[in-house]
Amino acid sequence: MQASEAGRPVNLGVRKQRFVLALLALEVNKQVTIERLVELTWPQDPPVTARGMIHTYISGLRAAMAGFGGKPAGVRVDRGAAGYTLCCDPERVDVHRFRALLAGARNSDDERRVELLSRALALWRGPALAGAASEEVRENVCRGLDEARLTAVEDLVEARLRLGRHESLLEELLALAAEHPRRPRLTGGLMQALHRAGRTAEALEIYEHARQRLGEELGLDPPAELRELHLTIVRNDPLPDRHQAPAGEAPPVPRQLPADLPTFTGRAAELGRLLGMAGDETRSSATVVIGAIDGTAGIGKTALAVHAAHHLADRFPDGQLFVDLHGFTYGMAPTTPTDALNGLLRALGVPGERIPHQLDDRASLLRTTLAGRRMLILLDNAATETQVLPLLPGSPGCLVLITSRRRLIGLDDAHRIRLDVLPSHDAIAMFSRFAGADHPPGRVAEVVELCGRLPLALRIATARLRARPAWTLAHLIDRLRDERRRLAELEVGQRSVTAAVDLSYHQMTSAQQRLFRLLGLRLGAGSAARAATGSTAGPGAGFAAGPEAGLDASAAGSAAGPVADPGAGLGVSAAGSAVDPEVGLDAYAAAALADSTLQHADRLLGDLLEANLLSEPAPGRYRFHDLLRVYAAAKADAEEPAGERQAALVRLLDHYVHTASEATKVLHPLEAPRRPHVRSSPTPAPAFGTQREAARWMGAELANLLAAADHAATHDLPAHALHLSTSLHRHLRAHTRYAGALHGLALRAARQAEDGYGRAEALVSLGHAHLWADRHGQAEICLRQALGIARAIGYSAGELNALTGLGHVHLRTGRREQADDCFRHALAIAEEIGDPDVSP
Structure with a gap:
């Protein structure tokens, strides 16, 4: 520099x-x-x-x-x-003089072209930005310039060949072809020069070496133009006359890209992939390079594609084409490939009377017109692969960028870039850029999360803030916090998150729409704990339990009367939770919600995933982005009958209760005699062949199981809460902060149902949770209450569990005689009921 x-x-x-x-x-x-x-x-x-x-x-x-x-x-x-x-x-600036000379050369005859290209290449004194940047950065920033330089070299070689100057080119071409062996135009130029100099055998040998190299290194055949040149030389036919037309008849150079966004923010990694993909010499010289960008509504696909296209435009001197395919446009049907081809051909200078009527003929003419030209084509808002495939060039040298809400999996060899919501720091930067940087960082971070870090939502929120000068950021946050109003707040002018997602929703089948709605149902949405934390996530959300999850000992019905709160110290909040609040759900849970077969649910989940209405954070786990979940919940409330919503959630609870019980049987088979019977799930459920499989399922579903217990306890489904408490008892030994909340919910449910057996089990579980946390005094309180209830109602298994736990409390606190006494009584009961295991 x-x-x-x-x-x-x-x-x-x-x-x-x-x-x-x-x-x-x-x-x-x-x-x-x-x-x-x-x-x-x-x-x-x-x-x-x-x-x-x-x-x-x-x-x-x-x-x-x-x-x-x-x-x-x-x-x-x-x-x-x-x-x-x-x-x-x-x-x-020399680089811009270089580009101007290239532009002039494109519209000149060969004599003038040689002059202008020679002047352009003379501007180069070495690698661009040498001494100003590291090689890695230089390669990233200057790859387009390097490619333009090599293209100019190729153009100059071909112009000189057409002027009959092959003799003076031979030595230079030999060096160039050796330095850039994967550039077919240089290989072809060398073949022509050798053939015209009477060295035909060497020309054919050059081709054979190129063919072998492409096959061995890339698994590709030589490009069509190189194969045709080879046949021409083999047959000793005259070399094709490629004199350029006079300047007045030069083909147009379309510049159709929409304006770039000067405020484009973030997506550095994705932009880097697009720029690197387009500059990959190996691929771009041998095949058409296709970049397929997909993502949900409002995620910023078009903005990224247009921004990348402007960065890449100089690498494609023959022009840039843009087509809006209207795959998801309100009030418009998707553009047919036939109509899209008509627009592309006209932009390339083909007169209307020369454009054929049939789709295949138009596609063929497009490929012919693009042959030998370096063009960038941006196909925006595609609906399907079928819409896109006829629009693709057939020869190397072109780059095609495609955006779609769907995952266009039928595009072979495409570079796929899937857009997620923005990372927090990029979302904050975008919001601050539009709303100003004078807002408290904590408030900005909160509003960004309420907008789901979705670019469309962020732009709408900042537009509303700018349009209402009296509003503060706190006022905007208050309006967005209410989930029932959030989507209505994210609307300004013609832009709306709801309207954007509607376009995807209405293109689904009725079965897909139904599962989408049911996936938006919330577990635990009515609990006091969830309301206290503001959490409203659907199935898979983190379990929230505030102080109410603790146990009021007076509710236990102990003969000893009210004592200190046995659940104290174990209640937790969703804030800082170690459980992932977005674990999602699997196909079995979806089948339970939809009351369908596993195969049908799996197929529908795949459909929603392909439409980018769900994401798959881990294999077989599915979840919504935040605003899509809010949208799905609103659709469920509006379109799903209340009875079906309730029935779907009960099926889901049945599934979790049954599967958790089956997993516990595999993990702790000796405890089966003392566990209550759980009826089979009416919908498909996984089978566990090993303890590892059962433990993996328990770990993956923990947040869902806790949320299910929360929902059951607060929606008059006490049996489900009690069964989940019992099944998770052992598993929560490693998660004591959640154990108190879960077992406290189970105790409340048992009290409301006047279920003495359930109260005894919940108290035993609470006692063990305190024991594992080394809260021996609280553990003893819970276990003594459980023992009193179990004896009062003749519940032998409950008495056994309580005595076993008390024995371990006494043992840990140095009361060996009391421990021995508890264990003797427990062993007697175990022998009586056939239970071989007395461990807590």
Whole structure:
């Protein structure tokens, strides 16, 4: 990176300062965001002072460039809303002179083309940005320039060949083809030069080497043009006349890309993948490169594709095409491939009367028209693979970017980029960019999460905030916190999260829609604990239990009367929970909700996943993004009868109760005699062949099982809560903070149902939870109450469990005689009921 004025070099300062100028110069007269400058200047672990250092570098550059030649030279760096712009005549920057010469060469005859391309290539003094950036960063930033340079070399070679200058080209071509063996145009140029020089055998040998190399290294055949050239030489046919048409008849160079977003934020990794994919010499020289970007409504697919396309435009000098396929557009049917081809062909200069009527004929003409041209094609908002496939070029040199809400799995060899919601730091940056940076960070983080980190929702929220000057961020947060109003709040003008998702929902079948709605049902939505924490997540949400989850000892009905709270110290809150609040659910749970076979549920889940209405955080686990869950819940409330909603949740509870019981039988088979009977699930359930499988299922479903118990205890389903408490008793030994909450819920449910057996079991479980947490006094209180209830109602298994637990309390507190007494009584009961296990 160098600068000079009147032939004198200008000191541009340290290396990173020179690199910042280079980035601005590459985008002359366009704003480069500070985030982009930081991201490229420090590609790994930028310092916390990075933004301040960028400002310092800009100040240094302004000082260095001030008054070139003793007067303002029309070169300055301006500050914009989001970054900096280098303002000057593009002709003052060699890279832009290079591009201008290339553009002139494209519309010239071969004599003039040779002159202009030679001048363009003479501007190169070495690798772009040499000395200003590391090789890794230089490769990332300058890959398009390097590709443009090589393309110019190829264009120059072919023009000189057409002018009959093959003799003077031979030595140069031999070196170029050896340096770039995977560039078929250079290989073809060398073959032509050798053949025209009478060295046909060598030309055929060059082809054979290229064919073998492509097959061995890439598993590919040579491109069609190289194969045709080979046949021409073998047959000794005249080489094709490829003189370019006069300038006035040159094909148009379409520039159809929509405007880039100057405020584009985030997606650095995805953008890097797109830029790297397009610059992959191996693939781009041998095949058409396809980038398929998919994601749910409002996730920012088009913004990313357009932003990437603008970065890549210079690599495709023959033009950029854009087609909105209207796959998901309100009030419009998807564009047919036939109509899309008509628009593409007209943009490429094909007269209307030459465009055939049949789809296959139009697709063939498009491939013919694009052959040998380097073009970027952006196919936005695709509905299906069928809509896209006829629009693809057939020869190398082109890049196709496709966006769709669906996962276009039928596109072979496409680079797939699936967009998720923004990471928190990018979402905060986007919100702050639009809403201003003078808001409390904690409030910004909260509103970003309420918007689900969805770009569309963030833009709507900031638009509403700007449109209502009287609103504070706290006011906006209060409006968004109410989940029943949240989607209604995320609407401004013609933009709406609900309307965006509606387009996907209404394209589903009735069976898909029904499962989508049922997946939005909430477990535990009515509990006091959940309300206290503000958690409203659906199946798979984290279990929330506040102080009410503790046990009031007076409710136990002990003959000894009320004592201190046996559940004290074990109640927990969802805040800081170790249980993942977004574990999702599996196909068995979906089958329970839908009352369907496992295969049918699995197929429907796959459909929703393909439509990006669900995500799959782990194999076989499915969950919603936050706002999609809110949308699904609203659809369930509006379209699913109340009786069916209740029945679906009961089926889900039945599934969890049955499967947890089966897993416990496998994990602790000796305890089976003292566990209550659980009826079989009416819907499919997994079978556990090993303890490892059972433990894995328990671990994966823990949050769902806790939420199910919460729901059962607060929705008049005490038996479900009690069964889950009993089944999870052992498993929660490693999760004592949740044990108190779960068993406290079970105790309340048993009290409300006047179930003495259940009260005894819940108290035993609470006692053991305290014992595992070394709260021996509380453990003894719970177990003594359980023992009294069990004896009063003649519940031998409950008496056995309570005595076993009391024995271990006495043993741990040094009361060996009392422990021995409890164990003797427990063994007697165990022999009586046939229970071989007396461990807590």
